[in-house]
Amino acid sequence: MPGLRIIFMGTPDFACPTLQKLIERGERVITVVTQPDRPKGRGQKLLPPPVKVLAEQHGVPVLQPVKVRNPDVIEQIRELGPDLIVVVAFGQILPQALLDIPRLGCINIHASLLPRYRGAAPINWCLINGETETGITTMLMDAGLDTGDMLVKRQLAITPDEDAQALHDRLSQLGAETIDETLNQLQAGTLQRQKQDDTQSCYAPLLKKDNGLIDWTKSSLQIKNLVRGMTPWPGAFTYLHGQLVKIFQVDVAAESGPAGTILSVGPAGIVVGCGTNESVLVRELQLEGRKRLKVADFLAGYKISVGDTFSAITRTGDA
Template sequence: MTSVIFMGTPDFSVPVLQRVIADGYEVKAVVTQPDRPVGRKKILTPPPVKKEALKSDLKVIQPEKLSGSAELDEIIALDADLIITAAFGQLLPKKLLEAPKLGCINVHASLLPELRGGAPIHHAIIRGYDRTGITIMYMAEKLDAGDIISQREVSITDEDHVGTLHDKLSETGADLLSETLPLLIEGKAERTEQNHEQATYAWNIKREEEKIDWNRPGRDVFNQIRGLYPWPTAYTIFRDKPLKIQQARLSKGSGAPGEIIHVSDEGILFAAADDEAVLVTELQPSGKKKMPAADFLRGSNIGIGEKAQYE
């Protein structure tokens, strides 16, 4: 039986771990990030992968940082045949990359060499892609630069947001890994070097990238909103306070950028920089829970011609 060490942290990694267990591999340990304080009360909370691992009574290792740690030596001493990572959150030291006889592989949520980095799902939507996918690759010291073993494409529609695309890709990653592992173990898997000149990057989202610039085309604003939903969420400044925009639709209409040009039970229609507009259907005012835009309208006395600010 092939023995593996699984390394992952967020919800994305859970279906992948579940599939590795279901397919009958010997999981010698699950490596994940340490428990972190969550929420306003800062309750110490285990990462999703740890919760899943404990359901199967698997050994869990939680290094703050792998390089130079006692946990690194512990992982290597387990002498697993293969290391599988999926959104683990740390680069693996060379010492670990060279340890397993079958190598270290990663389940990455893009069609490499496109969108290397920590936020490929967000950036695929924000940049207006109509497709993305999963890449299973050998790991290298450089970020997401290893040789490709297998890939599978996943389409992106206007109805998708980060949450829906995340779930599609997570399940696709589990399926593709399940199909790829037997070939890898038998020495029959393909190995294709990436074209590094075509590499693009999807760095973690910064706070300034969450703010809506209504001077941009409506399509760009719409992609930004759904590319940040349900986390970390786009926002605008309205009546001098942050207003989170949870969900929206692309529509038609013209006016000054950020101007409210129509209100109805469907929502609030904001003009962008062209003849497209953005119909906000769900939002979250500062200090309140998220709500349908229609509920916000009933309690806010919003008028046509009011504007959201950018500067």
């Protein structure tokens, strides 16, 4: 039985395992649609999206429209005659005219247990909010923001210390497994649609740098969860001696002291007061413009003393 004629729409690393799974299944991936090449790094060298690299390795044609809602792009996709469009972290909103093209619709792989955490950054906000479980939902797309009917859900326990990168990697693989199950049910005629309960939804907006500013009056667990959710990007941060410092790894500690005050310093970590007589142990950090380092290496080149204070503002008062 020949595979489905599928157009795959995705851009970052997160989408690659799903594209690989579609190819391994023997589906006819007729075109990949991804974002344009972008300048990256200090040299601002123009680099292709990871999905484009994978598609070209398998000889799959690639489209890179600046705006997928452009009428010429929509017509180009219509002429390809897809049975199905599979969307994973594409990065643009699909217009209704495009959603209407494939006879089997457009299936999106979303990195949360819908209707919870609709939006652009579900992985990060699950961690920031201290969730202990998340997962993947495949969804039949409509014109709303992650509001389409749910198809298949796969749950995943969140481990207490994993950050957004580690959870991203596990969910990326689970996404590939979930589309595999979804297409198996689709082809067997057993795939069922379930409407989302909007009263159970919450929003996971795109992250901004300012979301990472640490409020040391928060509890030790809230600070730990913020650091987990903001690592590796855009990073949780604070200020010390007027300089921005990114914080990458934190544990709850047993000492108590004023919020933001450094209570002890050693090669195992820096203990900082927070919340109401709570504290956290900072294990990994980065001075602005320098490398990310374990505390022992950081202290070899930067002096921190007991009584120094991490702050939400610089010396000049700029947050």
